[in-house]
Amino acid sequence: MPYTAEISRSNPSCFVFLLDQSHSMIDTIGDAAVQQRKADVVADALNRLLQELVIKCAKEGGVRDYFQVAVIGYGAGAASAFGGELAGRDLVPLSQVAIHPMQIETRSKKVPDGAGGLIEQSTRFPVWVKPVAANGTPMCQALQHTRRLVDQFLTEHPDCFPPVVLNLSDGASTDGDPGQDAAKLRELSSTDGNVLLFNLHVSTEGSQPTIFPGQDAALPADDYARLLFSMSSPLPAHMRAYASQQGLPVDDSSRGFVFNADITTVVQFLDIGTRASDLR
Amino acid sequence: MAPQRTSALYPNGSAYVGALQHPQTAFTDPDLRAGTVQENVLGFPDPRSGNFASVFKVTSPTGQWAVKCFTRQVEHQQQRYAAIDAALNRLEHAALVHFNYQPEGVNINGTRYPLLKMQWVDAQELLRWLEHHHRDQEKVFHLAGQLVDLVHALEDAGIAHGDLQHGNLLVTAAGKLVLVDYDGMFVPELAGYPATEKGLPHYQHPARSDADYGPGLDRFSAWVIYTSLYAIATHSPLWTELREPGAERLLFTHDDFLDPVTSTAFTALRTLGNTQLAKLGDALVSFARSPRLDRIPALDPPDLLGVASTTIPTPRTPGPDTDQLPDWLTDHVPQTRATTTSSLLQENDDHKLPLQTFPGDSRLMAARLAIVTALLGAAGGVSGSRLTAINPLLWYLLALTAVLLVAWLYTRHPQVHARRQALQDHHDAKQATSKAHQQLSGAQHQLAEFEQRCRQHQNDFDTTRAAIAQKSRDAMTAASNVLRAALQQISGERTALGDGSGMRHAVLARKQKEHVGYALTNSLITNDPPEDINTLRTKYLAEKGIRSAADFTGYYVSDQGGRGERTYLRRAGGGSVYVKQIGKGCAANLVAWRESIEQRAERSAPKTLTAFEENWVRGELRRQLDLLDQREKQAHQQRDGTARAARAAEQAAYAEQDARQKRLQAETTSERNNLNRLKTRAESELKTCRMHQGRREKIAACYTDITGTRFLQRMAWMARR
Numbered sequence A: 001m002p003y004t005a006e007i008s009r010s011n012p013s014c015f016v017f018l019l020d021q022s023h024s025m026i027d028t029i030g031d032a033a034v035q036q037r038k039a040d041v042v043a044d045a046l047n048r049l050l051q052e053l054v055i056k057c058a059k060e061g062g063v064r065d066y067f068q069v070a071v072i073g074y075g076a077g078a079a080s081a082f083g084g085e086l087a088g089r090d091l092v093p094l095s096q097v098a099i100h101p102m103q104i105e106t107r108s109k110k111v112p113d114g115a116g117g118l119i120e121q122s123t124r125f126p127v128w129v130k131p132v133a134a135n136g137t138p139m140c141q142a143l144q145h146t147r148r149l150v151d152q153f154l155t156e157h158p159d160c161f162p163p164v165v166l167n168l169s170d171g172a173s174t175d176g177d178p179g180q181d182a183a184k185l186r187e188l189s190s191t192d193g194n195v196l197l198f199n200l201h202v203s204t205e206g207s208q209p210t211i212f213p214g215q216d217a218a219l220p221a222d223d224y225a226r227l228l229f230s231m232s233s234p235l236p237a238h239m240r241a242y243a244s245q246q247g248l249p250v251d252d253s254s255r256g257f258v259f260n261a262d263i264t265t266v267v268q269f270l271d272i273g274t275r276a277s278d279l280r
Numbered sequence B: 001m002a003p004q005r006t007s008a009l010y011p012n013g014s015a016y017v018g019a020l021q022h023p024q025t026a027f028t029d030p031d032l033r034a035g036t037v038q039e040n041v042l043g044f045p046d047p048r049s050g051n052f053a054s055v056f057k058v059t060s061p062t063g064q065w066a067v068k069c070f071t072r073q074v075e076h077q078q079q080r081y082a083a084i085d086a087a088l089n090r091l092e093h094a095a096l097v098h099f100n101y102q103p104e105g106v107n108i109n110g111t112r113y114p115l116l117k118m119q120w121v122d123a124q125e126l127l128r129w130l131e132h133h134h135r136d137q138e139k140v141f142h143l144a145g146q147l148v149d150l151v152h153a154l155e156d157a158g159i160a161h162g163d164l165q166h167g168n169l170l171v172t173a174a175g176k177l178v179l180v181d182y183d184g185m186f187v188p189e190l191a192g193y194p195a196t197e198k199g200l201p202h203y204q205h206p207a208r209s210d211a212d213y214g215p216g217l218d219r220f221s222a223w224v225i226y227t228s229l230y231a232i233a234t235h236s237p238l239w240t241e242l243r244e245p246g247a248e249r250l251l252f253t254h255d256d257f258l259d260p261v262t263s264t265a266f267t268a269l270r271t272l273g274n275t276q277l278a279k280l281g282d283a284l285v286s287f288a289r290s291p292r293l294d295r296i297p298a299l300d301p302p303d304l305l306g307v308a309s310t311t312i313p314t315p316r317t318p319g320p321d322t323d324q325l326p327d328w329l330t331d332h333v334p335q336t337r338a339t340t341t342s343s344l345l346q347e348n349d350d351h352k353l354p355l356q357t358f359p360g361d362s363r364l365m366a367a368r369l370a371i372v373t374a375l376l377g378a379a380g381g382v383s384g385s386r387l388t389a390i391n392p393l394l395w396y397l398l399a400l401t402a403v404l405l406v407a408w409l410y411t412r413h414p415q416v417h418a419r420r421q422a423l424q425d426h427h428d429a430k431q432a433t434s435k436a437h438q439q440l441s442g443a444q445h446q447l448a449e450f451e452q453r454c455r456q457h458q459n460d461f462d463t464t465r466a467a468i469a470q471k472s473r474d475a476m477t478a479a480s481n482v483l484r485a486a487l488q489q490i491s492g493e494r495t496a497l498g499d500g501s502g503m504r505h506a507v508l509a510r511k512q513k514e515h516v517g518y519a520l521t522n523s524l525i526t527n528d529p530p531e532d533i534n535t536l537r538t539k540y541l542a543e544k545g546i547r548s549a550a551d552f553t554g555y556y557v558s559d560q561g562g563r564g565e566r567t568y569l570r571r572a573g574g575g576s577v578y579v580k581q582i583g584k585g586c587a588a589n590l591v592a593w594r595e596s597i598e599q600r601a602e603r604s605a606p607k608t609l610t611a612f613e614e615n616w617v618r619g620e621l622r623r624q625l626d627l628l629d630q631r632e633k634q635a636h637q638q639r640d641g642t643a644r645a646a647r648a649a650e651q652a653a654y655a656e657q658d659a660r661q662k663r664l665q666a667e668t669t670s671e672r673n674n675l676n677r678l679k680t681r682a683e684s685e686l687k688t689c690r691m692h693q694g695r696r697e698k699i700a701a702c703y704t705d706i707t708g709t710r711f712l713q714r715m716a717w718m719a720r721r
């Protein structure tokens, strides 16, 4: 059965995050109350994904290298978007990612104090990438670069759980049709299954947030949404099973596509180690 | 963007890490609210995560707590934990931790989620512990002993952990074993609930399915862990020999259980020369082959210390003693008649499932009753009209109803249902296998096509290379031909020059010709007139430019088309001229005169070269030879230059080809790797499908006796009793 390979230190997998840093990401989304630049939204989502991955792999004795992680920003070109200690590096072992955020940010929000009132509370969270919004959207280039990274990784780890590529974008590629490059990327396979390409689409289109839609789902009336949906891999069976266990409406045709919603769930659906195959 | 809670999705790890930065608002338990959460190097709450939860350490006024926050929802979690709590409290085992389930224990963004507050166990996970202590035989044996004790206690209480594996077995600094993570635990009160998980495969029986949830759930895992610990204790190098560094398992992988014959681990256990170990391994193989979990015996190894002290690493020789199972095992491996390598390695039929029959239950009684009724009805129908007042049709109706009832009882019989299911499963498995087969041939075909393309590319390259080489050879040949022609020419010229005699002759000839010419020019007709050439004729001759013997060469006579003869003199410079009063006779005289002068001059002409001329000839000869040498050298140079250019062009063309080929090769290597991985994937898929099909086939075979005939026979048999 595909997508059943063990994720372990002796058989790690890899995660490549693609971060749209183009000029169009300067547009804001959200309702009148909460307006956010798309660049902030994706940077935020990415930082949360990284944090989630780190937490998921934290064990007794520290964070384990179950994954190698690359963050590729695309705008001026397509290159590592890591800041700080990790700047310029492509695939980095997760334990390194864990201890080298670029900085730690503090945000404050009002929370119930338990006595009927609200109190201001500040929460710290790690930041690996900063929002950027400039230049074009060379998504094809980013996908090609990713293909090289992933191909190399697969040569070294032929039996790994297939690499997961997570693209965070508004979809407006400026260097051609990314569909082709996406297909070439998904064609790569380990002995356990094809590379998984997931897309988080942030859009000013005020449509209903959507998580893992299938062929029948009403996609947002947005060409880019359709494009990114068609580029996304079908959800592997075990992820579908988890999704429906968690109450998400998924079916056989559901794809790893998320529209204006939280994509951190993807990490939640990953099994570290292996689980027996019936659940999948 | 705020996370969309479109479903009952539980908070993820980062949500907990965020919230737990403020225990006083995150927790509802006053004790935890007053606590501090352990932080990592970056100052964040420090989680330990599994696939279902993250565990944080909280130090509160009352002690140290492990707080488990759930990231995936589990059905009936609260009831489950209540039941587990009650069961474990009855048990009170030292290797178990107390916990307190708080259904609304933690507050994430205004929503409350459950948490589990446990005693914090200051311990290492089993694998980390073994990393440090696998060479310490006593410690490992001690741990194995604790495992046996714990497993017995759970077994006796009808409890199963459900996910017995290294991540849930902690070892304290004092070497005390602690079992954690009770999410998937079975306790008798939970009978009827579904399982929540199926455990880590490297510890699980191949046949464990979602439906397995009961007291025997841990038996196989317990044997796996015990055997691993025992093997490590008696032969610590196995720790590194059977595991890649960092592998998330003990000595066995799930594949070892699926295919014990090719398993390195089982082979190692058998061949180490430790009888006890070999037998443990063989027992595990036999358990792995059991088609059903519930047929595996509870962990019940022999006296540990006794075994420990008698670890005799003598080479294992097949003998009567090794063919016998130890007493403690004979009960557990009922059908393993002999544990010799060969017998165990054969795919044995020891685990043939029992043939299914119709149990003598109430359904059979009902069917019997119905049959009796039918017979009565039929009999009543035949005789009814005479014996009773009831319409025979009613009798027949009664009989028919009874027959229908039997049929209904048959089709609704759980065994029949089970048979249908088993056949369906077998059919599905067969289909899956054939699909996997197709996939594999697809992958193989793709690979073959690819290799064909590669060969084509290689051929193209070879052709291009051959063309390049040919072109260069052609250029060389052409240059050599040019050279050869030039050399021939030069050598001809050199031969012609020889020792200079040719040139010498030429010079002499020229000199003699000059001498003759000079004599002719100097012989003026006026000075020495030939016969018959008088002054007038001399004058006429002079008028026509003929003054000396050098001015004419001969004559001819023309009849002018019949108008009379006319004599013409041939001029020295070409052409002819008519001279008045010069007739045939005069012309002949003139020519004779000239010839006599010429002959005289020829006779008097010099016969040798002067020293000066000789010198000149020698110099000229040298110069000419030098020139030839030079031309020869140039010809060689020209050839060499052309050859060099051709070779350079060839090299450049090759280099270009090399670069192209290298690029292509990189691409093809990557593609070939990918296709090979796809093929491997299809192969293992097929293998799994086949194995699955085999199991399904065995199960289906058990139902050959579940037929209508058997049903009727069984009824009749019951009736006879």
Ligand SMILES: Nc1ncnc2c1ncn2[C@@H]1O[C@H](COP(=O)(O)OP(=O)(O)OP(=O)(O)O)[C@@H](O)[C@H]1O
Pocket (backbone or CB within 6 Å): A059, A060, B048, B049, B050, B051, B052, B053, B054, B055, B066, B068, B097, B118, B119, B120, B121, B122, B123, B125, B163, B167, B168, B180, B181, B182, B183
């Ligand atoms: N009481 C405890 N004291 C100390 N550490 C603990 C305790 N309970 C759990 N842990 C640690 O937290 C880790 C994760 O906990 P647990 O296994 O309960 O989570 P899980 O999500 O159910 O994991 P799994 O994927 O194994 O089902 C454990 O491997 C262990 O290291």
